[in-house]
Every structure is written in structure tokens, then in C-alpha cells.
Amino acid sequence: xxRPESVRVPLGASVxxxxxxxxxxxxxxxxxxxxxxxxxxxxxxxxALLVSGxxxxxxxxxxYWGETGNVLTTPLFKLPIPSxxxxxxxxxxxxxxxxxxxxxxxxxxxxWVVVLTGLLYAISxxxxxxxxxxxxxxxxxxxxxxxxxxxxxxxxxxxxxxxxAWSYNGLQRLTYLFVIFVLFPLVIWTGLAMSPAFVSAxxxxxxxxxGQQSARTIHFFVSLxxxxxxxxxxxxxxxxxxxxxxxxxxxxHASPDYASTDGEGT
Amino acid sequence: MSDLSRRRLITTGLAATAGALGLGxxxxxxxxxxxxxxxxxxxxxxxxxxTYASQRLLTRHSLAREFRPNQVSKPPLANEIPPLTDxxxxxxxxxxxDWRLFVDGMVARPASFSLARLKSYPSRSQITQLAxxxxxxxxxxxxxxxxxxxxxxxxxLPQARYVVYRSIDPVWWDSIDMADALHPQTFLAYGMxxxxxxxxxxxxxxxxLPRQLGYKSVKFVTALTVTDSLKGFGKGLGSxxxxxxxxxxxxI
Numbered sequence: 001x002x003r004p005e006s007v008r009v010p011l012g013a014s015v016x017x018x019x020x021x022x023x024x025x026x027x028x029x030x031x032x033x034x035x036x037x038x039x040x041x042x043x044x045x046x047x048a049l050l051v052s053g054x055x056x057x058x059x060x061x062x063x064y065w066g067e068t069g070n071v072l073t074t075p076l077f078k079l080p081i082p083s084x085x086x087x088x089x090x091x092x093x094x095x096x097x098x099x100x101x102x103x104x105x106x107x108x109x110x111x112w113v114v115v116l117t118g119l120l121y122a123i124s125x126x127x128x129x130x131x132x133x134x135x136x137x138x139x140x141x142x143x144x145x146x147x148x149x150x151x152x153x154x155x156x157x158x159x160x161x162x163x164x165a166w167s168y169n170g171l172q173r174l175t176y177l178f179v180i181f182v183l184f185p186l187v188i189w190t191g192l193a194m195s196p197a198f199v200s201a202x203x204x205x206x207x208x209x210x211g212q213q214s215a216r217t218i219h220f221f222v223s224l225x226x227x228x229x230x231x232x233x234x235x236x237x238x239x240x241x242x243x244x245x246x247x248x249x250x251x252x253h254a255s256p257d258y259a260s261t262d263g264e265g266t
Numbered sequence: 267m268s269d270l271s272r273r274r275l276i277t278t279g280l281a282a283t284a285g286a287l288g289l290g291x292x293x294x295x296x297x298x299x300x301x302x303x304x305x306x307x308x309x310x311x312x313x314x315x316x317t318y319a320s321q322r323l324l325t326r327h328s329l330a331r332e333f334r335p336n337q338v339s340k341p342p343l344a345n346e347i348p349p350l351t352d353x354x355x356x357x358x359x360x361x362x363x364d365w366r367l368f369v370d371g372m373v374a375r376p377a378s379f380s381l382a383r384l385k386s387y388p389s390r391s392q393i394t395q396l397a398x399x400x401x402x403x404x405x406x407x408x409x410x411x412x413x414x415x416x417x418x419x420x421x422x423l424p425q426a427r428y429v430v431y432r433s434i435d436p437v438w439w440d441s442i443d444m445a446d447a448l449h450p451q452t453f454l455a456y457g458m459x460x461x462x463x464x465x466x467x468x469x470x471x472x473x474x475l476p477r478q479l480g481y482k483s484v485k486f487v488t489a490l491t492v493t494d495s496l497k498g499f500g501k502g503l504g505s506x507x508x509x510x511x512x513x514x515x516x517x518i
Contacts, residue, residue, distance in 0.1 A: 060401035067333070068395065070343045085400060087346055100399060101511025102310075108518060109313030171473035196397050197321045197477045197517025201328040212395065212403055 030166075030228040030254035035130065039249055045114035046230065048106050053223055055103035058096060059084045063220060067211035076217060109190065118184060134168060135177055141170025160240050165258055179229050183222055190219035300427065300443060303423055304496045304504030307513040318515040325517065326445050330476035333393045339404035342459060344466030347485065354434050354486060362470040367416075367454070371430075371491035374421030381456060381470055387419075392451055394476035394482065397400045399516065406467075408474045409457030414448045422492045430491040431473050433484050440476065440484050440505035441496055441514075451476050454487065479516040481507060 013194075031039075061079035063071070069075065071087055082092035084099065125131040140146060150171035168176065192198045193206040193215035209215045237245045241258075248254045296302050297405070301319035305311070357365050362381055372375040390412055397403040413429070429447040432439040446452055455474040456463050463469035468485030475482045496504045504514035 021473050056401070060398075062402075067337065068339050068403045068405050070339070070404050072341055072343050073339070104399060105310035105313060105511075105513060108317055108513075112313050112316050123466045192518075194397070195321075195518035196330060196395070196479065197325045197328075200330045200477050204333050205329075212397060216401055 018144070029252050030248040030258065031252050032128070032130065033252060034121070034124055034128070036249055036252055038117050041117045042114055042121075044109040045117070046226070048110035049114070050223070050227065052103040052107040052110070055084075056107065057220070058082075059100050061090070062088065063212070063217045064213035065217060066213055069213040073128075084158060111188075115188060118180075122180070127139045135173050135180075137170045137173040137177075141173060145171050149176075157239055165240065166254075175229070179226070183226055183229070187219060187222045187226065190215045190222060194219065287486065289511055295462055296346035300445075303513075303515050304441075304502065305508040310513075312512055314515065317513075317518060321515070321517045322443075322445065325477065327449075328477075330392075330394050333405050334391060335407070336395060337405050338407055338459060340463075341359050341403045342467070344400075344408055344464060345398070345480070347436055347466060347468075348434045348437070350465075351435050357434075358465065364486070365470050367471060368489045369416065369420045369485065369492070370489075371415075371493050372423040372426045373492050375419075377420050379416070384411050384416070384454060384456060384471070388492055389457075390453065391457075392453070392476065393476075394451065394474075396476070396480050398480040399512070407459050408453055408455045408476075409460075409463075410455035410474060412450060413452045413473070414450070416454060416490070417447065417492065420492075423425070425494050426492045428492075428493045428504075429492060430496070431484055431487050432489040432491075434488045438484055438486075439500070439508060440473075440482055440507065441499065442478075442482070446475060447476065451478070477517060479518075481512065482516045 057079070058081065061081050061083055062071070063077055063079075064073060065076050065142040071089065073228065078090075081090070082094060082096050083090045084096040086095050122131075125135070132178060147170055150169045154171065189205065190201075193209055199206045199212075206212055206215055209218060244255060244258055248258065275366075296315075296319055299322075301315075301322055303314050303318040306315045306429075365381050367379040367384065368377075369379070388411070389409055391407055391409045393403050393405060393407045395403050417429070426444060428441045428443055430439065430441040442452070451474075453474040455468075455472050456470060458464065458467055458469075463472060468483070468487075471487045472485050473483055473487050491499075496502055500506065501509055503509055507516070508514050
């Protein structure tokens with residue numbers, strides 16, 4: 001339900017002026033309820049998938065390419081970690097306890113929740129215009145000049161300007177789109193390609209990837225890419241002002257000095 | 267504001283009622299069509315049920331991928347096997363001539379089969395992948411008799427819903443629904459890669475279920491029970507796996 005005192009922030013160059021004009025009197029809405037709820041469900045699910053995924057990898061920390069791979073075949077690469085299975089030669093003199101039972105159950109349960117949440121988010125952001133307004137970059141954002149400036153600013157760990165605090169810059173938009181429409185679909189696809197039952201119904205899921213072990217290896221790298229995104233995302237949130245950003249993503253409100261906050265709130 | 271909150275309350279109430287009714291109806295339909303796995307309880311019950319139900323709807327008749335002979339893994343992998351029991355060693359010393367597969371439960375003609383009798387039925391072979399839940403896999407040619415043929419010989423009753431199968435080591439037992447039990451690629455396998463099935467791969471007799479992960483393909487199978495309910499078996503969760511924390515349905 002809309003709060004009467006909240007004000008929708010129009011996008012574009014007028015934003016900072018607008019925000020400044022209402023500074024003293026109002027709080028402003030930054031994220032819609034749908035974005036906030038789906039954001040935190042996704043966060044929880046991603047952490048569950050990450051922990052359980054690591055546990056599953058520990059039972060066989062070797063990666064292969066093609067259809068098959070096992071301890072008798074040459075791996076593409078091995079992770080230098082101990083394993084929870086005696087069968088795997090790791091070079092460590094001990095075997096970790098088997099945690100695959102709950103890890104697998106948690107992995108698939110979290111996958112179900114995050115896939116359904118993701119569908120809800122994707123469909124509603126199409127319908128509400130969130131995708132078009134907040135995520136699709138404008139022509140100006142996509143110029144090499146604009147992008148290289150954004151990249152340079154990020155590399156210098158510069159604080160976001162006032163415009164950027166209220167609306168994502170081109171680099172952010174491209175990153176979010178890449179995560180939502182490339183990495184997430186890819187991690188779901190490669191996950192399904194490892195299911196012997198699913199690929200019996202839709203064999204192309206795995207044959208297009210070059211085999212079950214290729215799917216597993218790609219799944220691992222896409223997960224690493226998602227983890228990398230998470231780490232950079234959290235660092236950026238801290239740089240921009242951890243408390244104000246957290247409050248905006250939890251309550252939806254942003255204080256008038258959102259853009260210039262030093263992380264201590266108001 | 268009060269009008270708004272009343273309207274909101276009514277809408278929420280209606281939505282909650284519709285949701286509860288919808289969920290109740292969905293559960294009822296899922297039960298009728300056999301979409302609820304025996305290990306549907308507990309914290310992970312939601313995920314297990316969604317996975318089993320959706321895969322059952324999608325894969326009731328689909329066939330596991332088969333491979334070319336030149337794709338067979340060389341050398342074939344023999345995973346760790348549990349310590350062999352004394353009963354197994356005695357049968358092994360006799361060349362498995364006395365190995366028996368007992369079939370009982372909801373069948374018209376309970377019977378026991380020697381390996382020779384199983385081999386006298388039309389044999390089938392498939393080159394399929396065995397994928398372990400740990401992540402590794404290999405491709406092998408499996409030779410055996412389709413489980414559906416044995417179920418036909420004993421006359422499985424129409425109300426049968428599951429087939430329980432047991433290893434010679436009573437610790438290992440599992441079950442599958444009739445969609446998997448009657449599936450053309452579900453074998454009682456006694457051969458591998460043109461030869462006898464090695465003990466390391468579950469010989470002399472292994473249930474082979476290529477649409478599920480390796481742990482459902484129980485080794486050293488000696489008994490089958492056809493049933494309409496899994497309640498009386500172990501803790502009623504369908505197999506030894508859920509009792510050890512693993513899912514009953516292992517299609518993913």
C-alpha cells in the first residue's frame with residue numbers, strides 16, 4: 001500500500017534536484033516491496049545453495065569435460081582440498097565426514113524457492129515496468145565513454161554521485177541484467193543437465209553442453225561468477241553506505257541524504 | 267485509512283482461504299496421481315515433493331539417454347562396495363549357482379528365481395550412464411532382464427504401487443514406484459560390457475535404474491516385494507537412504 005507521504009522519484013537528471021528539494025521534510029521510497037522481498041529470499045536461497053554446493057563438491061573435488069568422469073579418468077582440474085570420500089585421491093591423509101544427504105536436500109529445496117521467486121520477479125518486473133525503467137540501460141549509458149567512466153570510478157572505489165544513488169548507472173544495469181538473465185538461467189540449466197531423469201525427458205539440455213560432466217563443470221564456474229558478483233555487490237554496498245543501503249532494501253525508504261550518507265545513517 | 271485496512275484484511279483473508287483450499291486440492295490430486303514421495307515429511311519435504319511430482323509428470327515414459335559402444339568407459343569403474351557378508355562369500359564360492367531372487371507381496375504367484383532362470387528370459391542390453399550423487403559418472407553396457415518381465419511372470423496385482431528391493435546385506439534396501447518398476451530400461455542386470463557383472467559392480471545381480479542416480483541401483487539384489495504402501499518397510503520412508511538423510515527419489 002502506498003504511503004501518502006512517500007514520493008515516487010522520477011528518473012533522470014532531475015532526480016538530485018528533486019531529492020534536494022524534499023530533503024528536509026520527507027523520506028523517499030527507493031525499492032518496491034516486490035524488489036525487497038524477492039531480494040532477501042534470493043539472498044537466503046543463494047547462501048543455502050552456496051554452502052550446500054560446497055559440501056557436495058567436497059565429495060568429489062575433481063572436474064571433467066564431456067560425458068563421463070571419475071577417479072580413473074584424467075580430470076580437467078582438481079581442487080586442492082580434502083574430500084568426504086575415501087575413493088578420491090586428494091593427497092590428504094584424512095577423509096571429511098559425509099554431509100551430502102542434507103546438502104543435496106537443502107540445495108534442491110533452495111533451488112525450488114529461488115526459481116519460483118525469480119519467476120515472480122521476472123514476470124512482475126516486466127509488468128510493472130521495473131525492468132524497463134530501472135534495469136534496461138539508456139543509449140547514453142551504453143556509450144564507451146559512459147561505461148569507461150563508470151568502470152574507472154568503480155576501480156577507484158569512488159562513492160556514487162547523487163544521480164547514481166537514486167538510479168543505477170549503465171555498468172550496474174548491465175551487471176544486474178547479466179546476473180538475472182544470463183547467470184541465473186545458466187546455473188539452472190546446467191543444474192538440470194545433471195539430472196538423469198530430467199535429461200531423459202529433455203536430452204538437449206545436456207547434449208547442447210557437451211555432456212553431463214561438462215554441465216557440472218560449467219555449473220561450478222557459473223556459481224563462482226555468482227559468488228564473485230555477491231562479493232563485489234556487498235563491497236559496493238559498504239562503500240556507498242552500508243546502513244542506508246540496508247535500510248533502503250529492508251524498509252524501502254531512503255533518507256533525503258541517501259546519496260551523501262557516510263554509512264552512519266541520519 | 268480504516269476503509270483501506272478493512273479492504274486489505276478482506277482481500278488477505280480471501281487470498282489465504284483460496285490458497286489453503288488450492289493447496290488442499292493440489293495435495294488431494296497429487297495423492298491420487300501418486301505424486302507424493304514417501305519421504306515427504308520434515309523440513310525438506312517441500313523440495314522432495316516438488317522434485318518428485320514435477321519429474322514424475324515430466325518423465326513417466328521418457329527414456330534415459332543411450333550411448334554408442336565406443337563411448338563405454340574404459341577401464342570400467344568399480345565404486346567402493348560394502349564389506350561382503352559371509353552369506354555372500356558362501357554363494358560366491360559356489361559360483362552363485364545357489365543365488366536366489368525371492369519375489370513376494372502383491373503378486374499372484376510368489377516365486378524364487380535362480381540366475382539361470384533369469385538368464386533364460388529374453389535378455390536386453392543398454393549402454394547408459396551411471397551417475398553418482400557425488401558427481402562422477404561412467405558409461406557401461408548393462409545386460410539383464412527387464413524388471414517388468416519378472417513382474418509379469420509373478421503376476422503383479424493391479425493395485426501394486428511400489429516395488430521394494432533388497433540387497434543380500436539387509437542394510438541396503440530401496441524402493442521405486444511402478445512408473446520406474448515397469449519402465450523398459452529398469453533391469454535386473456547380470457551382465458556388464460559383454461561379460462558377467464563383476465562383484466565390484468554389484469554382481470551377480472544388480473537393479474539397474476538409469477533414470478536415477480547410482481545409489482538407487484542397489485547391488486547384490488536377492489529379494490523383491492511388490493506392495494501398495496511403504497509404511498511397513500523400515501521407518502516407512504521408502505528406503506534406507508532417507509533414514510541416512512538421502513532423498514528417496516534420486517532423479518536429480
